[in-house]
Amino acid sequence: MSTLHHEDMIFVAGHRGLVGSAIVRKLREKGYDNLLLKTRSELDLTDQAAVRAFFKSERPDHVVLAAAKVGGILANSTYPADFIYQNLAIEVNIIHEAWLAGVKKLLFLGSSCIYPKLAPQPLKEEYLLTSSLEPTNEAYAIAKIAGLKMCECYNRQYGARFISVMPTNLYGPGDNFDLNSSHVLPAMIRKFHEAKTRGDGSVTLWGTGTPRREFLHVDDLADACVFLLERYEEAGFLNIGVGEDVTIRELAELVRRIVGFGGDILWDSAKPDGTPRKLLDVSKLKALGWEPTISLEEGIEDTWRWYLRNEAEPALHPGVIGTI
Numbered sequence: 001m002s003t004l005h006h007e008d009m010i011f012v013a014g015h016r017g018l019v020g021s022a023i024v025r026k027l028r029e030k031g032y033d034n035l036l037l038k039t040r041s042e043l044d045l046t047d048q049a050a051v052r053a054f055f056k057s058e059r060p061d062h063v064v065l066a067a068a069k070v071g072g073i074l075a076n077s078t079y080p081a082d083f084i085y086q087n088l089a090i091e092v093n094i095i096h097e098a099w100l101a102g103v104k105k106l107l108f109l110g111s112s113c114i115y116p117k118l119a120p121q122p123l124k125e126e127y128l129l130t131s132s133l134e135p136t137n138e139a140y141a142i143a144k145i146a147g148l149k150m151c152e153c154y155n156r157q158y159g160a161r162f163i164s165v166m167p168t169n170l171y172g173p174g175d176n177f178d179l180n181s182s183h184v185l186p187a188m189i190r191k192f193h194e195a196k197t198r199g200d201g202s203v204t205l206w207g208t209g210t211p212r213r214e215f216l217h218v219d220d221l222a223d224a225c226v227f228l229l230e231r232y233e234e235a236g237f238l239n240i241g242v243g244e245d246v247t248i249r250e251l252a253e254l255v256r257r258i259v260g261f262g263g264d265i266l267w268d269s270a271k272p273d274g275t276p277r278k279l280l281d282v283s284k285l286k287a288l289g290w291e292p293t294i295s296l297e298e299g300i301e302d303t304w305r306w307y308l309r310n311e312a313e314p315a316l317h318p319g320v321i322g323t324i
Contacts, residue, residue: 002231003230004230006034008034009058009059009061010032010034010035011063012064013038013045013067014045014067016039017067018174018176022173023222025222026219026223038054047093048089051097055098060101060103061104063106064109065091065109067094068087069082069086069087071140073274076136080139084140088143091143095147099158099160105161105162106160106163107162108163108164109164110165111140112168113134113144114128114148114166116129116132117275121279123279123280125236128145128148134274134275148166151164163228164238165228166237166280168239168241169184169215170218171216171217171218171300173218179191184213188252189255189304191205192255192259192261193261196261196262196263201264202263203256204268205265205267205268206267206273207271209248209267212245212276212279213277214241214244214278215296216242217302220242220292220294224240224290227289228288239285241280245279254296254297
């Protein structure tokens with residue numbers, strides 16, 4: 001039986017981002033049109049007083065917490081204070097005020113990077129906090145772990161219904177293609193496109209190409225999130241992924257073929273690889289009856305077409321790509 005009703009007011013925090021915009025599309029597709037959406041200029045989620053006033057005034061029935069400061073290795077390594085402060089502030093303000101306002105259900109979106117760097121693969125939910133994190137994104141991971149634990153604590157102490165999900169690496173329409181802050185897949189799309197446009201003979205990527213990563217199309221994530229908002233009531237958090245991974249080298253070859261770049265791929269092994277492998281165990285979600293439907297090749301082609309329509313410009317700077 002669904003715990004979500006079409007007349008309910010749903011606040012989607014971060015509705016302009018990759019994840020938030022996909023969740024909005026999916027909610028509307030399923031007939032949930034009573035959506036509460038605020039831009040950053042309308043509501044600063046790091047401002048406690050503003051968030052408190054918003055919840056007192058609007059009193060949404062449900063909350064999707066998709067707002068976050070995100071980025072790749074370069075961004076995480078350069079701005080760790082920004083990553084830990086902004087994410088903690090957003091989580092603390094929204095989760096606490098949602099409880100005070102009597103929100104029926106909150107869905108918090110974490111990230112698979114919260115798991116220990118060298119945890120056994122595939123990553124089961126119970127591996128959380130069993131050993132050290134990956135140093136290059138430790139600040140972001142700690143903030144996300146805090147948000148997850150905050151939801152659990154409010155459930156335990158106050159009987160709240162706040163659920164948390166841990167998506168694997170995401171990509172899709174609306175992604176960030178800025179080479180200084182993007183994740184590996186959109187960065188590759190832009191790099192190969194720009195190299196093709198300039199007629200370059202090669203593209204240089206960070207690391208060795210040996211790390212393995214799992215990639216989930218954001219529309220599949222959105223479908224899983226709405227599925228869980230409608231059905232999931234348990235206390236524990238859930239992984240959301242596809243249960244399969246590829247090497248960064250394999251990913252690069254696939255993106256190169258789809259974009260149509262005919263040059264070489266060079267690997268800068270002096271740059272960091274990040275976590276060796278990051279594959280989620282999705283058996284709990286699968287047991288609930290949900291599985292993804294978009295293949296990696298289909299998803300990259302979809303993202304590539306979106307990039308061409310919305311982001312592609314003549315190439316000016318070669319740059320490099322990190323992995324996270």
